[in-house]
Amino acid sequence: MSTLVLEGCTVVTMDGHGGEYGHGSEYATGHVVITGNVITAVGPGSPPLFAASPARPHNTGVSSPGDGGGGAVRRIDASGCLATPGLINTHHHLYQWGTRGMAADATLFEWLTQLYPVWAWMDADVVRPLATAALSWLARSGCSTTMDHHYVFPRSGGDLLGATVAAARQVGLRFHPTRGSMDLGVSAGGLPPDDVVEDRDAILVASKAAIEEFHDASPHSMLRIGLAPCSPFSVTSELLTDAAELARQAGVRLHTHLAETADEDEYCAEHFGCTPVEYLDSLGWLGADVWLAHGVHLDDAAITRLAATGTGVAHCPSSNGRLGSGICRAHDLLVAKVPVGLGVDGAASSEESSLIGEVRQAALIARSAGGPRAMTVRQALELGTMGGARLLGRDQEVGSLEAGKLADIALWRLDTLPHAGIADPVAALVLGARPPLELLLVNGETIVERDQLVTVDERAVTAQSRRASAVLARRR
Numbered sequence: 001m002s003t004l005v006l007e008g009c010t011v012v013t014m015d016g017h018g019g020e021y022g023h024g025s026e027y028a029t030g031h032v033v034i035t036g037n038v039i040t041a042v043g044p045g046s047p048p049l050f051a052a053s054p055a056r057p058h059n060t061g062v063s064s065p066g067d068g069g070g071g072a073v074r075r076i077d078a079s080g081c082l083a084t085p086g087l088i089n090t091h092h093h094l095y096q097w098g099t100r101g102m103a104a105d106a107t108l109f110e111w112l113t114q115l116y117p118v119w120a121w122m123d124a125d126v127v128r129p130l131a132t133a134a135l136s137w138l139a140r141s142g143c144s145t146t147m148d149h150h151y152v153f154p155r156s157g158g159d160l161l162g163a164t165v166a167a168a169r170q171v172g173l174r175f176h177p178t179r180g181s182m183d184l185g186v187s188a189g190g191l192p193p194d195d196v197v198e199d200r201d202a203i204l205v206a207s208k209a210a211i212e213e214f215h216d217a218s219p220h221s222m223l224r225i226g227l228a229p230c231s232p233f234s235v236t237s238e239l240l241t242d243a244a245e246l247a248r249q250a251g252v253r254l255h256t257h258l259a260e261t262a263d264e265d266e267y268c269a270e271h272f273g274c275t276p277v278e279y280l281d282s283l284g285w286l287g288a289d290v291w292l293a294h295g296v297h298l299d300d301a302a303i304t305r306l307a308a309t310g311t312g313v314a315h316c317p318s319s320n321g322r323l324g325s326g327i328c329r330a331h332d333l334l335v336a337k338v339p340v341g342l343g344v345d346g347a348a349s350s351e352e353s354s355l356i357g358e359v360r361q362a363a364l365i366a367r368s369a370g371g372p373r374a375m376t377v378r379q380a381l382e383l384g385t386m387g388g389a390r391l392l393g394r395d396q397e398v399g400s401l402e403a404g405k406l407a408d409i410a411l412w413r414l415d416t417l418p419h420a421g422i423a424d425p426v427a428a429l430v431l432g433a434r435p436p437l438e439l440l441l442v443n444g445e446t447i448v449e450r451d452q453l454v455t456v457d458e459r460a461v462t463a464q465s466r467r468a469s470a471v472l473a474r475r476r
């Protein structure tokens, strides 16, 4: 089994074991040792086995077989870099890569109404390159695990979920796709046009099939399925109830959009006579196996209820800003001990859609709303790492740099023009420009090296996604 040793880098573990800032052990100069797909050592200075001889500079790309006893050993001099856990994205719609820049100045309901008819023309041939592009950009932004929420399934679209799974396998990210759904068309009081919603029984059959075909519950899993009816204004309460029952029978997690806009608040008041959180609560949809996208419009009672049930929130600050939806009460959620992670949301409502960008936005928007101490830089990084791992049910396996955890690691270069000389490396990463990504490991495999994707050809991915976007635009 091969061993990889990162040496001479700053290490921010996010392991929750105290440290100066309370979010985990940090080493100004430290090491991470990876054997196969697992982290086997993290600590200060050089790893004891290699202390006597210097590591090779990263740019040589030379392996030193045999140093560690059994299997090839590659040692990397990572000085000038910061090692963090790979970032974890808890809300996304990969297919939306193909409709970026549309309805650029609209509210959520206006934006959806303009885009549903475009999405109605999707098929697997279009979704595959769009998902590959979205996943490639996530990888470039330090993301090692992502969910996807695909909820538009045109009748002649083919195997759209399969297309996203194939894309994730090609790019190499750990993948948590959710089988999304909509069954409440405009004629029945919903927001989407009737021709983009599905029949409830067909949704449940497809959801069960997705779990059977793709879900891997094993501890080192690269793919776990979830179920994700879209939102209160696009699905029936019957579908929410049935999906929850199916998910709990199968042992998979539940996800939906909730409390994103004031319009949704009004919709719930008008149709259900309660708030969005009360509505979900009435359907058995709060619990530690549920995470909700956005959670912007939450009153104190809703936050208390989310905390009491262990329901998570995927905070998507850029999308909320892009659509002018409001500001998530992230500080209050954290104080109440609600599990919070970060999401880029679909690229059509967040064209930048990089996860390290969301970490920065989360810190800035929390402080804009709640003052300079509303979110520390380390809290923001924690949301993008361990926070996300908790939402996806993977906090025992990923989200921190600890011996025994899976080797999902981002190595950021902080010794170039934008960052050299910034005193605090976490402030450099969170508040500074997006640093070059020296290395991204997922399950011990190299996905990005020296800011270049190694699993896919970025130029080809770009050309193919541009063509897919043009196909969608022509079909409107």
Ligand SMILES: [Zn+2]
Pocket (backbone or CB within 6 Å): 091, 092, 093, 149, 257, 293, 345, 346
């Ligand atoms: Zn969304």
